[in-house]
Amino acid sequence: MxxxxxxxxxxxxxxxxxxxxxxxxxxxxxxxxxxxxxxxxxxxxxxxxxxxxxxxxxxxxxxxxxxxxxxxxxxxxxxxxxxxxxxxxxxxxxxxxxxxxxxxxxxxxxxxxxxxxxxxxxxxxxxxxxxxxxxxxxxxxxxMLVEPSAVLFYRKDLFAQAGLDPERPPATWQELIDYGRKLTTKDVAGVVTAANQIDLAWSTWGLQWNAAGHLPISDDWSAPRAADPAYKQLLQVYQTLYQQGIMPKQPLAPYADANPLGQGKTAMMVCGSWAASVLLQDYPKLVGQIGAAALPSFDGDATKPTATLGGxxxxxxxxxxxxxxxxxxxxxxxxxxxxxxxxxxxxxxxxxxxxxxxxxxxxxxxxxxxxxxxxxxxxxxxxxxxxxEPAYDWAVSLAFGKAVEKALQGKDIDEALRAADAEIKELIAKNDLAGQGS
Missing domain, CATH: 3.40.190.10 (Periplasmic binding protein-like II)
Incomplete structure (x- = not known):
């Protein structure tokens, strides 16, 4: 992993x-x-x-x-x-x-x-x-291979206990929040996903595409695009999940670790496709109770990207x-x-x-x-x-990850996105990125 x-x-x-x-x-x-x-x-x-x-x-x-x-x-x-x-x-x-x-x-x-x-x-x-x-x-x-960075794995048995259809995972970001509220108990988190700027920097690449139809830098890397108002909806989802306790305030495990789902500590988990190998190897008796789906999209359109392909x-x-x-x-x-x-x-x-x-x-x-x-x-x-996966400097991705982390912490979303935009603009100049993209 x-x-x-x-x-x-x-x-x-x-x-x-x-x-x-x-x-x-x-x-x-x-x-x-x-x-x-x-x-x-x-x-x-x-x-x-x-x-x-x-x-x-x-x-x-x-x-x-x-x-x-x-x-x-x-x-x-x-x-x-x-x-x-x-x-x-x-x-x-x-x-x-x-x-x-x-x-x-x-x-x-x-x-x-x-x-x-x-x-x-x-x-x-x-x-x-x-x-x-x-x-x-x-x-x-x-x-050699590709592996999507973000898949929604979920516990069908916990869905059923919460009165949710085990064969119908959330399709929109609002449904993710609604499902998460119903699934959260004192012992079980509604959803586990990235919660720090480094993991948020890469695990949200597909959701960045979903929210705005582009990444937070222009295709030719000449201009920042993090201040696009379309990104507000993405940061708002993370802020809501975290501030309302649907996401655990303290990480249950490092991001990309599938064990919290297998251990029953969370009802939904965002992880790369590689989580399947862990679940199959370590939790074989639970396999029939675990479902997988694409991450929800903002508007429910399942043909829009929610993940990137690494490999x-x-x-x-x-x-x-x-x-x-x-x-x-x-x-x-x-x-x-x-x-x-x-x-x-x-x-x-x-x-x-x-x-x-x-x-x-x-x-x-x-x-x-x-x-x-x-x-x-x-x-x-x-x-x-x-x-x-984007091929630009990692610092560009990290700048956006910082913005999402600020949203998690309850800070002003508009201000967080403006700060990311300014940081990316500085990175473009400092590293002479303009014109190096495709």
Missing amino acids: RTPLIRLVAAVAGATVLAAGCGSGAGPSAPGKSEITLWQQKFTDQEDAWYKKAVAAFNRSQDKVVLKHVIVPADTWDQKMRSAQAAGKAPDVYTVNYSKVPGFARTGVIQALDPLIPADKWAGLQEPVLASVEHDGKKYGYP WTLVVDAKSRDARASAGFVSWLLAEDTTLLVEFFKNTKFSKYSPRAAVAEAIAKDPAAAENPWAKTIEEQVVKYAKA
Whole structure:
């Protein structure tokens, strides 16, 4: 499980991790073999085990290349990567979340894969996801998966106890408030969602689109748009939920943690699609009592976005010692045989989604896919209408997150949005963002 906060503070580990023996997949390279290195951010145990197996399989398949594998703790990623780059020892291949790809491409940190991976290998990828790894007409990463940032999971049994229809989750923001009031007791929160500026910064991206039809900065990043009055309705919802005690005043768990729902401490929970794997793994007896739906929209229109699609890709460093071999591994893992990839989605309880048609078709034929009873609903109601994660500077997202946090605290909403607008305007000037957007 991970969040964009973890993504924000993560980038790859170097000498410390290597010294600690956290690598896998290859011993000393044989004479005449090209040695390349993969740095993978630490995910769940199941995902880490899958990467280890994939690296071992790749090395068995190669005569001229050996791949070394390092798993990096998320909280040391940025620091380790910067140190490695400064020392000229950056990994050849590494995991990156989509929102960082355009910036890395623009600043020359990673290299285009178009010349290194044949054109036919790019066929069958969803265009919106492919656009997330493109810059200036070139492709800088090969999409591996997508996972929507915000899904509404809820307890059907608690709905029934409160006199609500278990098969009809709230469709509008006002219904979310009304349902939340009915579901709140002294022991159970009506809804659990993000409650601090960092989590609010990324978990509300889809709702920002829903409220105003745009993000709080112009498409070309030249002007702030946080002061749009359309955002008032979004901040008002959070203020009402928090001030009326529908949301717990003290967090029950870190945001994106599915346990409060499984433990019966909340009747509704906003979390990414990855929550499904936790619920299936740790609360199997409750699965039939848990429902999933798209987050409510402001006006009840279910075709408007309420979530963004994050996910992970593999990139090749601009200074890779063997760019062709590195891109060859990326292609071997993500663009060719689907067997290993289907195993990845199976290991993660089909709580993530493949943007590659051949993989999605293979998953659909796998009987194990039925183990996740929410997968189809999330795919059809959330993934279908979600927007891509924004690629602008994280500080822009944080400025809006601060505004929502101020609303939670009961502060004036108009003033909070004006402050966010002013901060984003300053960020545009300070970081020369104008014109860098698409």
